[in-house]
Amino acid sequence: MQEILLELNPLAQNYVQSTTPPRMKKMAASGKLPLPPQQMVFLLYILAQEEDQSIAQQAAQSFRELPDGAFNTLLKDPQCKAPILDFIAQNCYDSAQKIHDVLLHTNTTDNTVAWLAQFIEGENLGLIVQNQQRQQRNPAIVVCLLRNPALSQDQRSRVIEFAIRENIPTGLSKEELRPYVAEGLLEELTQTSAEEVLAEAQKEPEEEEIPEELIEETAEELAAANNPLAKYSRVEEEETPEEEEKRLTIEQQVATWSVSQKIKGAMKGNKQLRTMLVRDSNRLVCTAVLKNPRVTESEIISLSKSRSVSDDVIRDITRNREWMKVYTVKVNLAANPKCPRAVALRLLNHLRANDLRSLVSNKNVPGEISRAAKKLASSRKR
16 A cells, blocks of 8 residues: 555645544545545545544545546556555446456456456456466466356356366366366366365465664664764765675665565665665655655755755655755755756745855756846845
């Protein structure tokens, strides 16, 4: 769910925080907020996971009542997340068009398809029957298809014959399989109950846990975080060969992680991991670092000056009121070409005269900002 939470715009995020009052969540769950359709889909999905069942049920009901147009763009988006597709399947199964789009989406999981295979009809049922690649990958789809009363005799024969040919468990007894199998082959078939197949399909793949050494801060990092003068007194030291080797090993390890692991690492990791992941090319990963409760002021100061981090990281820094109270952050952002122009221009009014002059003489500052700084500095002299 974390990946979807990060997709919400600032307005929608106000309604899903742990500190958001229940009455505000209930209002949002009614589906009447002035949000773009895709944002409304994300918001209602998240609220439907609330522990408060009155909020969760209202959100699910509002989700089901959304007009078809709210889903059109989302279901055509190749980046649409699997949990959203699954939620659409479970709540909009009576909409043939939505289910058609869900079944054709590459991010739809086999378990979602298996769930639908139990009861859908018509053309969409035919899509599942035809998709033998999914059946081979997840036997639960075969089991669920064979339980569907809408399955025609021809479709049933096709599914069973393919399953037997590819040695895919069907969950059927030998007696039930007899009409579809040559007599001599029947005894060779391995029987697996439907319950065993479905139980196996429900097992979630285990993701490697984030190593403790990448979560725990080092003694030096803790000391720096607890010392308000650390950011002024610390001198950058060159990496020792041992430190460089350790860093490269960690980078190789992180490179093998899934997006969800990286997001988890970004939100829980120590400074070394945060520094690495804030430069990740995936927007969800790099911005998740800013949600890590252990991010320090000195890290934000450094990021606000950086031209190598994503525009999204800079934009998220500008949206945080606490960080924007730090004068050095304001100076850095005003000079950073990645900062949104409107924000940078607004920040000029908060800068001291000497910092305005620095902006004017800085060749790396966008021309519009430099000219505005010069004009403001001149007006203050009068």
